[in-house]
Amino acid sequence: MTYRSHAELGGLPVDLAVVPEPEGDPFHAPWEPRAHALTIAMGATGVWNLDMLRSVRETLPDYRQRSYYEIWYGALVALLERHGLATADELTAGAAQGPARPVPRVLDAGQVWPMLRKGAPTLRPASRSARFAVGDRVRTSAVPATGHTRLPAYARGRVGIVECLRGAHVYPDAHAAGLGEAPEWLYAVVFTAAELWGEDAAAGQSVAIDLWEPYLEPALHERGVFTWPEWADALGRAIAAARGRGDPDDGTTYYQHWLAALESLVAAKGVGTERELLHFREAWDRAAQRTPHGAPVALADADLAGPG
Amino acid sequence: MELRVRALETVLTQKGYVDPAALDELIDAYQTRVGPRNGARVVARAWVDAAFKDWLRRDATAAVASLGYQGRQGEHLVAVENSPGRHNMVVCTLCSCYPWPVLGLPPVWYKSTAYRARAVRDPRGVLADFGVTLPESTEIRVWDSTAEVRYLVIPERPPGTEGLDEEALAALVTRDSMIGTGLAGTPAP
Numbered sequence: 327m328t329y330r331s332h333a334e335l336g337g338l339p340v341d342l343a344v345v346p347e348p349e350g351d352p353f354h355a356p357w358e359p360r361a362h363a364l365t366i367a368m369g370a371t372g373v374w375n376l377d378m379l380r381s382v383r384e385t386l387p388d389y390r391q392r393s394y395y396e397i398w399y400g401a402l403v404a405l406l407e408r409h410g411l412a413t414a415d416e417l418t419a420g421a422a423q424g425p426a427r428p429v430p431r432v433l434d435a436g437q438v439w440p441m442l443r444k445g446a447p448t449l450r451p452a453s454r455s456a457r458f459a460v461g462d463r464v465r466t467s468a469v470p471a472t473g474h475t476r477l478p479a480y481a482r483g484r485v486g487i488v489e490c491l492r493g494a495h496v497y498p499d500a501h502a503a504g505l506g507e508a509p510e511w512l513y514a515v516v517f518t519a520a521e522l523w524g525e526d527a528a529a530g531q532s533v534a535i536d537l538w539e540p541y542l543e544p545a546l547h548e549r550g551v552f553t554w555p556e557w558a559d560a561l562g563r564a565i566a567a568a569r570g571r572g573d574p575d576d577g578t579t580y581y582q583h584w585l586a587a588l589e590s591l592v593a594a595k596g597v598g599t600e601r602e603l604l605h606f607r608e609a610w611d612r613a614a615q616r617t618p619h620g621a622p623v624a625l626a627d628a629d630l631a632g633p634g
Numbered sequence: 635m636e637l638r639v640r641a642l643e644t645v646l647t648q649k650g651y652v653d654p655a656a657l658d659e660l661i662d663a664y665q666t667r668v669g670p671r672n673g674a675r676v677v678a679r680a681w682v683d684a685a686f687k688d689w690l691r692r693d694a695t696a697a698v699a700s701l702g703y704q705g706r707q708g709e710h711l712v713a714v715e716n717s718p719g720r721h722n723m724v725v726c727t728l729c730s731c732y733p734w735p736v737l738g739l740p741p742v743w744y745k746s747t748a749y750r751a752r753a754v755r756d757p758r759g760v761l762a763d764f765g766v767t768l769p770e771s772t773e774i775r776v777w778d779s780t781a782e783v784r785y786l787v788i789p790e791r792p793p794g795t796e797g798l799d800e801e802a803l804a805a806l807v808t809r810d811s812m813i814g815t816g817l818a819g820t821p822a823p
Contacts, residue, residue, distance in 0.1 A: 335750040335751045336728070336750060337751065337755045343748060344764070345743055349669075349808070352739035360643060368646065384729070394742070399635065399642070412645050417638070426649035426650050432651060433653060435653060435658070438656050438659035439667075444705060444706075445709040446709060448710070448781075449709075478728055480754065512783075514783075516775075522754070531773070531774045532773070532775050535778045537781075
């Protein structure tokens, strides 16, 4: 199933002015602070997490027709109905018509300020060392999102430079999907305007984006490991070889050809031997075999050691 | 919307999921306790105290907490400093992430399609909408708040403010200057 976020606004060619606003009350109608407070109070029950909430907001079909707090209201109603906490009839009638469902917690007035002061930090101990270091060139995933993610569409398939490491943080893609916190390393990655918007973009402009490690791959071409003609040649040979083996050649196996081409170049250039690649592929196989369905697969020393 | 939110509140209260007194506390907190004057005090302190500014740039979460501001939507703060050669601007293209403990809740424009679409692509055009023109030689760095890291811009201290105390300096620090769509004000002549 495809996932459609309507919140991907970065870089859209809109011809709209930004309208400044004086400092003062952040709310513009009496219902807005109440919708805001209701969202926080219901969040405190612990029935859903912030990433699930963001996912519901960004997939509201009429997201772009709603005002900001109308989005908040819509997502809260959707979650209440999804979790059986309230029905559409009840919300229309403005009266409870059935019993309440038990919730883990109910926020009381005395807990409000301490809860706000405490917040919900997302920094977690790292379970392994970071894959990238400051200054590394990385390429973001170009694969379209299949669920909630925080890799913006405008920065997919782009090359940037790691500016700093921010520690391991709760991984929103897993957290929103109900797969737990699954912490991953977070990096601030800087992209030039030319990389994001094309060569005619203004010089001297850059965008820094906080990105989790699974969104990133080493940018091998940009490291000068191979040239584009070499890549085109390797990909052509991989596709021809696959056709010779009866590949359907309908586009569904395209990235398998990329992988085959990349493997051949990595071996040919001495970045890694075919034997090393096989070793790691088998290690990942073992890791996948022992990992329960739904949990992120991670490589352990035992996987690398060999068949157990 | 007024009636729909009222209906929602009634149902959630009747079912016991929400304590009406807690709602009142939440509304009060975001209308009176947090707002951009908090951030202005942080910036003014950084302008007068080099050691504090150094701390702010290394560990903004701790430095800001030392002035009493911390918590929700500011759990992991990063301060980015403007200089004559470098201007910083903050956006959240995917939703509306904003450093609540220091700036309060975001203004409407921060959450608008226009700002979220254009800030990353055309920051100078956005600055023009705010009446701000920077020298061509100034680099512009836009920070897209895609994670739980929240950014606070430290604007440049305006000229002619050498004799001002922290409180007077804080009055020059606008909300927009801490997002990067404005500059700090100059003192009245």
